Amino acid sequence: MTTNSPVHSPDYTADVVVLGAGPVGLAIANYLGQVGVQVLQIEKLDQLIDYPRAIGIDDESLRTVQAIGLVDEVLPHTTPWHAMRFLTPGGRCFADIQPMTDEFGWSRRNAFIQPQVDAVLHRGLARFANVKTLFSRDLVEFQQDEEGVSLRLNAPQDRMETVRARYLVACDGGNSLVRRTLGVSFEGKTAPNQWIVIDVANDPLGTPNVYLCCDPVRPYVSAALPHGVRRFEFMVMPGETEEELGKPENLRQLLAKVLPDPDRVELIRRRVYTHNARLAGQFRVKRVLLAGDAAHIMPVWQGQGYNSGMRDASNLAWKLALVVKGLAGEALLDTYEQERRDHAKAMIDLSVLAGHVLAPPRRWQGALRDGISWLLNYLPPVKRYFLEMRFKPMPRYAKGALVAEQGGKASPVGRMFIQPKVRTEAGDTVLLDDVIGSSFAIIAWGSDPLWGLSSAQVEAWRALGTRFIQVLPDVQLKAGCKVPEGVIRVGDSSGRLKEWFGRYPASIVLLRPDRFVAGVAIPQTLGQVGDQLLRALAAIPQARQQAPLASRVA
Template sequence: MTSNRPENASAADHSAQVVVLGAGPVGLTIANYLGQIGVDVLVIEKLDKLIDYPRAIGIDDESLRTIQAVGLVDKVLPHTTPWHAMRFLTPKGRCFADIQPMTDEFGWSRRNAFIQPQVDGVLYEGLKRFANVRTLFSRDMVDFSQDPSGVTLRMRTAEGVEESVRACYLVACDGGNSYVRRSLGVSFEGRTAPNQWIVIDIANDPLGTPNVYLCCDPVRPYVSAALPHGVRRFEFMVMPGETEEELGKPENMRRLLAKVLPDPDRVELIRKRVYTHNARLAGQFRVGRVVLAGDAAHIMPVWQGQGYNSGMRDACNLAWKLGLVVKGLAGESLLDTYEQERRDHAKAMIDLSVLAGHVLAPPKRWQGTLRDGISWLLNYLPPVKRYFLEMRFKPMPQYRQGALVAASPALKNSPVGRMFIQPKVLTDDGREVLLDEVIGSRFAIIAWGNDPTWGLSAEQVAFWRDLGTCFIQVLPSAQLKAERALADGVIRIGDSTGRLKEWFGHYPASVVVLRPDRFVAGLAIPQTLDKLCDALVRALALKAAAPSVVAPSKVA
């Protein structure tokens, strides 16, 4: 099947299959994914370079797994601090919540500190691997329009020269004040927090203590966070009547830092900025051939570190679907599942972030007193305390409808629509690697103990292979050395940690179909796999494919 190409491209100054507006982390991640599967991408950025001032400071395991999927995690990890605990303090300094989830079910530390510009830089440099990805800086969007075959954009260079762009699709990652969202007339409902916060970043950390502390001081709440490379971040609530200009004066900066440092004059200031916290959600994430992602679709307070990570979930969910549609391998209806799957979870993360902000700085004094009393009671209710301290309250994404085939209602706590685990596995040649290194950026059909192609017709096997699907047989590691017939093209791996056996043991199924974003698309046993695969073809609007359309694994 031929790939989709933008029509009327010859009349435009630039053309691409996909235009990504905004060179932030979401846009850069989408461009990296599409680049590695051969999609022609043009990234357009209003600024003359990447933003260099720190913004997000928390990156989670799901985001690291997404960066792993585009082959850049090894370059990102040196800019992170794994297992970063978050501790809430009472006004007197008592720690009433020490949140440090230690799970690594997705292959990485659940909570990590990082400095966003350094990771954005890695994502940007990653684009240089692909001749099919181009980036244009200093381009100000003038307007855009769409028709049944594509999107046309007009933009202006720093010199005032107007240029046009023609593309099949536009992905708007142009921030909370998104020009594209406003031009489309899409609502952005929610509220703005009544208080601003001043953020102060300091080099050569004058405290040096690890982790992040949120002090629930009723006079002036503040945050103290240790970041990689010896950077310390302080955040102080801006009180009514204060302005950014006044707080930036040396005497007022000294007064703020005196709350947290014994010698507020002996610091190496990197920068300071005042932020307003918003909690808003777009009324829709897609209008025709234009898709919103990241802050253009949702913004949230920083207190759970989920603004950045929610945007990365958007990128992870959208990129593979857009790639299939642009290549003509799936119908456009697949893009409908992006909003269907992501919007509810984005709202849940907004609500959680707002709640965490109220814990740090309750709107009313009596709420702070209630919070402190409840924190004492938690010490006497270990199960409840574990629920909070291990972050089990964090709503993990689970898609109940969309690009999947739901399990039988009789199956309680179904894994369908949830992210699959990523344990270390043993390859046939004796190497221990993370599971995604075997799969690559593609679909996977994984069977416990059995041949994953058994039960499929030759036509079905050919169809899924042409999509680039990875067929994997999982065995106990001890069985890898046994002589055993293996179907052509099937990869064997050893369950070296026992986690895969444990996972399959929870459900009445021995075969799992994974989407390219590592979410479970469906469950089966060998005798029902054919029916599941047929149902998935319909659910994902898949079409016949040309061979080798997605990136292979690193260790296949």
């Protein structure tokens, strides 16, 4: 990827520059790496961040990690089925969130320690010769034109380096230099209160799950994390400073609220945070795209800052790959903001609301909350609403890279598809995504997924790397029926796929690489729906594909 060209040539060229080696940048670089895109990842620091950060990873994010082939290495650093309990000052639990659903293949809420998982994602990049990471590089400036983006970097030993790429993905945090340079707005609010985070080894409490105590004097959080780590978070009160709170006697006073012996702890680290709720006015400016905290930041109370960033990565990476490979036009990149911005705002609003539940702006609001919650806890539908996390806005795309006019609000189009276990013809039981891989999929219940397509249509979908999958009740796999070449047969061993297809007047689903339903059909309408989707994807016939930049630069 480094060039030995004349003096005026860039030091590095790539198809995509990913600025920032946080989780979002790492996930994007891994996906692009595995599909053959030339990637240069640039990080300002000399190593990955290791201080206290996110502690909650959800099922959608684990599905993203699964898609880049690293979930087996990540799972040992998680605690599945992690409950969240809101407590009154007297210790009564008024909201017990224990989501036990696994419709996307994984536990809905999981505790984790972010630096450990980030390290897994970083090590994963070593699998790809087409991905290079540069640490200790500080972006000085960038410019873009009709063909690409040029960057200037401060490198070690006072060197200046230049980079040329077709696209820049800015994952450079809430204070994003790229966003500010572009003049993109970042509207929202900063919370008036800060919080001090204290991580402790050899968990002195040992109880599982996470507790949010709505103490009007000083609200706090107590969270069990993997590997025997306990996190405490306390609100910083007006007039207090990080330096003051960090003194041993003041730390002891904080921990005395939650521990019988605050002197017997093994402190890992402490850090003060400010909670912001902000959303970028645009996610794309020509060849530059914003993702993660550069595009949106939110309070931590629903654990959705990290997970919203991972949704950005899942949505953007496959679209960028298609455009770079010449399989889709640049218009496809417009659907990234079109699909992600509204949902990011919904998650910001949810996180702000959860913060107000934990620490109401007015004391009388806390008393009202406690009284109402006591009554609602006795209503089974309300309890289920909390237990199953139905209050969490699930991503649902009404327009974008999909066949938008299908079925209205009741349609599965624009929603994430389920991921049950299936049985292969070889007799193995695997999760559905392991059969699909990192590509599109056309999945047919019972029928031949090629039957409704012309040979030209089949070739158009194969050019995108599509997997054609026939799903049957698993007992039918033993019938040994012959299937067309290139069709994969799997058995519905749990009955969940049959139940899903039984809800809708459709027997075929067209899935995007991010596992969202892009269209539904029956065999007789598959060709028509498929052509509509290809147009929505701005798909380009195979003959017009372009070579990646890194292979075209002399």
